[in-house]
Amino acid sequence: MDFSPSPKATEIYHRVENFMDDHIIPRIRQWNDEVHAGIFPVSFMDDLKALAREEGLWNLFLPGLEDDDPGCRLTNLEYAPLAELMGRVHWASEVFNCSAPDTGNMEVLHMFATEEQREQWLVPLMNGEIRSAFAMTEPDVASSDASNIQTAIVRDGDDYVINGRKWFTSNSAHPNCRILILMGKTDPDNENRHRQQSMILVPLDTEGVELVRNVPVMNHVAPEGHCEVVFRNARVPASNLIRNEGDGFMIAQARLGPGRIHHCMRAIGMAEVALRLMVERSQERKTFGKYLHQHGVVSDWIGRARMEIEQARLLVLKTAWMIDNAGAKGAAKEIAMIKAVVPSVLGRVVDHAQQTFGAMGLTPDAPLVDLYMASRALRIADGPDEVHIRSVARQEIKASKDDFGLSAKYLTPPDRL
Ligand SMILES: Cc1cc2nc3c(=O)[nH]c(=O)nc-3n(C[C@H](O)[C@H](O)[C@H](O)COP(=O)(O)OP(=O)(O)OC[C@H]3O[C@@H](n4cnc5c(N)ncnc54)[C@H](O)[C@@H]3O)c2cc1C
Numbered sequence: 001m002d003f004s005p006s007p008k009a010t011e012i013y014h015r016v017e018n019f020m021d022d023h024i025i026p027r028i029r030q031w032n033d034e035v036h037a038g039i040f041p042v043s044f045m046d047d048l049k050a051l052a053r054e055e056g057l058w059n060l061f062l063p064g065l066e067d068d069d070p071g072c073r074l075t076n077l078e079y080a081p082l083a084e085l086m087g088r089v090h091w092a093s094e095v096f097n098c099s100a101p102d103t104g105n106m107e108v109l110h111m112f113a114t115e116e117q118r119e120q121w122l123v124p125l126m127n128g129e130i131r132s133a134f135a136m137t138e139p140d141v142a143s144s145d146a147s148n149i150q151t152a153i154v155r156d157g158d159d160y161v162i163n164g165r166k167w168f169t170s171n172s173a174h175p176n177c178r179i180l181i182l183m184g185k186t187d188p189d190n191e192n193r194h195r196q197q198s199m200i201l202v203p204l205d206t207e208g209v210e211l212v213r214n215v216p217v218m219n220h221v222a223p224e225g226h227c228e229v230v231f232r233n234a235r236v237p238a239s240n241l242i243r244n245e246g247d248g249f250m251i252a253q254a255r256l257g258p259g260r261i262h263h264c265m266r267a268i269g270m271a272e273v274a275l276r277l278m279v280e281r282s283q284e285r286k287t288f289g290k291y292l293h294q295h296g297v298v299s300d301w302i303g304r305a306r307m308e309i310e311q312a313r314l315l316v317l318k319t320a321w322m323i324d325n326a327g328a329k330g331a332a333k334e335i336a337m338i339k340a341v342v343p344s345v346l347g348r349v350v351d352h353a354q355q356t357f358g359a360m361g362l363t364p365d366a367p368l369v370d371l372y373m374a375s376r377a378l379r380i381a382d383g384p385d386e387v388h389i390r391s392v393a394r395q396e397i398k399a400s401k402d403d404f405g406l407s408a409k410y411l412t413p414p415d416r417l
Pocket residue numbers: 101133134135136137138141142143144145167168169170171217226377378380381382383384386387390
């Protein structure tokens with residue numbers, strides 16, 4: 001495995017870094033001020049998107065596989081450091097048309113949609129003209145097991161009729177959100193519980209689709225929304241189905257692979273910001289005659305943060321390499337591992353940075369509360385830690401069956417008398 005960046009990736013990295021330094025980081029305050037004043041999308045977003053596109057820093061996440069595929073032809077390994085840079089400011093990915101949940105949705109459309117569906121939805125998404133959302137989780141069932149999903153998608157002539165209730169449909173309150181990719185059941189009685197689900201495209205303005213509330217996360221209302229959405233006899237053309245009835249579970253698995261690694265790449269960038277803040281603050285303030293970093297415990301936090309971030313980054317890069325070389329399925333174990341490892345690393349680093357900052361660490365004057373919320377949410381969003389750890393354990397146990405009994409060679413109990 002070689003993680004050294006290609007010349008092309010190095011060149012793009014420096015351009016994204018310069019763009020972040022010149023256009024994004026100087027606007028952090030303005031973004032906060034406008035959003036707090038109820039201005040969303042912020043006034044400069046379209047201009048920044050246009051500039052990024054003009055500079056070719058656009059749709060960087062989408063590896064093109066065929067000659068006529070859209071995307072910038074970067075591998076996941078090449079994209080990882082770019083996503084890390086974007087992760088340093090939570091709204092930066094949108095500027096480069098690389099933000100969740102659009103990226104995952106674009107990949108679904110890229111991989112599975114018909115020509116007409118691509119034309120209608122993938123093209124405007126790739127152009128950054130519209131935004132999208134992904135509606136899988138439901139308040140009434142334990143959604144970490146997606147086979148529990150209840151929303152009904154029933155064929156009726158040339159249409160499908162949808163009834164159900166979703167929540168945490170992230171991005172659905174964004175003023176530019178036009179389309180939902182919804183997962184529901186077309187065949188609830190199928191004996192194979194992974195063939196009961198389908199995915200379907202639901203325009204947000206469909207009659208019978210209602211955003212009933214923007215659910216606050218950790219008591220914070222995100223302007224783009226994690227909405228509760230009700231579907232009451234919402235009728236869409238049958239041609240809105242993505243691939244075939246029964247393919248929903250398979251598509252969800254394909255979608256969540258790259259989506260999970262993108263979150264983790266960005267989370268490494270967030271952890272770097274928290275560490276940098278901790279390092280600088282600890283050299284500026286003194287207590288009991290010493291700078292904060294001269295107290296052993298703070299120095300321990302800094303050292304451990306650096307070690308944990310490096311470990312997490314290496315696992316992210318390995319996972320990206322695996323996806324590039326073995327596909328999302330072949331990288332399933334690595335994807336599960338990073339999804340469980342990285343948010344916890346981020347949470348620990350941010351927690352210590354907050355402690356180092358004292359009271360200011362809990363205020364909006366520093367980005368640490370937002371970073372902490374991101375780390376906490378990521379331990380649940382896209383599947384809770386426990387489900388990913390269980391998946392790693394299962395794969396470990398399955399792999400042991402190939403040469404079961406190996407451990408006996410290491411054991412030397414005394415002969416029984
Ligand atoms: C900020 C945020 C954004 C989100 N965005 C979206 C989105 O855009 N679209 C969408 O569809 N969903 C979204 N989600 C929802 C998220 O994917 C679900 O919350 C998650 O899959 C868990 O489902 P649940 O909340 O129903 O928890 P449940 O399934 O009820 O699980 C509760 C808890 O049970 C435990 N548990 C579950 N299974 C196991 C197991 N096998 N072993 C041990 N413990 C277990 C875990 O601790 C888990 O947290 C988002 C969530 C958050 C927090």
